[in-house]
Amino acid sequence: MRRSDRLFQLIQILRRARRPVTARTIAAELEVSMRTVYRDIADLMAQRVPIRGEAGTGYVLDRHYDMPPLMLTAEELEAAVLGAQWVAQRSDSVLSRAAKDLVAKITAAVPEHLRPFIAEPTIGPVAPLAVSADAIDMGRVRQWIREGRKMRIRYCDERKRISERTIWPIMIGYADAVRLLAAWCELRQDFRHFRTDRLISADYLDERHGERRLALAMRWKRYMKESRGLDLSG
Numbered sequence: 001m002r003r004s005d006r007l008f009q010l011i012q013i014l015r016r017a018r019r020p021v022t023a024r025t026i027a028a029e030l031e032v033s034m035r036t037v038y039r040d041i042a043d044l045m046a047q048r049v050p051i052r053g054e055a056g057t058g059y060v061l062d063r064h065y066d067m068p069p070l071m072l073t074a075e076e077l078e079a080a081v082l083g084a085q086w087v088a089q090r091s092d093s094v095l096s097r098a099a100k101d102l103v104a105k106i107t108a109a110v111p112e113h114l115r116p117f118i119a120e121p122t123i124g125p126v127a128p129l130a131v132s133a134d135a136i137d138m139g140r141v142r143q144w145i146r147e148g149r150k151m152r153i154r155y156c157d158e159r160k161r162i163s164e165r166t167i168w169p170i171m172i173g174y175a176d177a178v179r180l181l182a183a184w185c186e187l188r189q190d191f192r193h194f195r196t197d198r199l200i201s202a203d204y205l206d207e208r209h210g211e212r213r214l215a216l217a218m219r220w221k222r223y224m225k226e227s228r229g230l231d232l233s234g
Contacts, residue, residue, distance in 0.1 A: 010040055020058025074117045081118055090174050092138040132178050132197035145169045150207045154200040168209040170220050191223045
């Protein structure tokens with residue numbers, strides 16, 4: 001690994017960490033000696049990179065520090081392209097178009113020597129997948145998730161039973177060829193998951209449910225962990 005790449009990767013290690021990172025941990029990930037890590041840290045600090053800490057306790061990077069945009073490694077570029085391909089194949093039309101635009105913007109922004117990693121990735125393209133069509137506007141659903149608003153839906157379950165519910169949408173998930181809308185269901189007073197191709201209609205209410213988005217998502221994650229293996233539909 002070139003020294004410039006190693007310094008860049010060292011910053012990335014500190015940027016993604018939530019706690020001080022020891023030189024030993026950094027050395028293990030970069031596959032270098034601890035002496036090299038100490039020297040690299042000193043060099044970065046001399047270049048006014050806001051790293052705090054010391055040997056034996058660990059290092060942290062100032063959260064306000066940012067690097068020039070799109071200084072990406074070849075692996076990060078391939079990961080971005082692969083993720084965008086996955087979204088383009090499996091998401092709704094708005095996100096699919098956004099994913100394709102993202103790849104085009106990355107291609108235009110990265111240095112010339114990195115463009116082959118986009119045009120000729122070492123990972124094959126995501127195989128096309130026939131995804132069931134959504135019955136409602138998923139772009140608007142994402143907006144309602146962000147704004148913390150309620151929806152009133154008509155839903156047809158796997159037994160062809162139709163119900164009407166008021167829900168608090170939380171997240172859109174992907175399971176093979178279907179999309180799932182995770183929500184708090186006022187009818188069931190619990191979390192439920194709705195296949196988007198089985199949603200007959202939706203009214204987008206102005207009423208807010210009053211829960212912070214992060215708190216509601218954390219409650220849902222705990223529910224998922226506790227309910228693993230159970231039927232969570234409808």
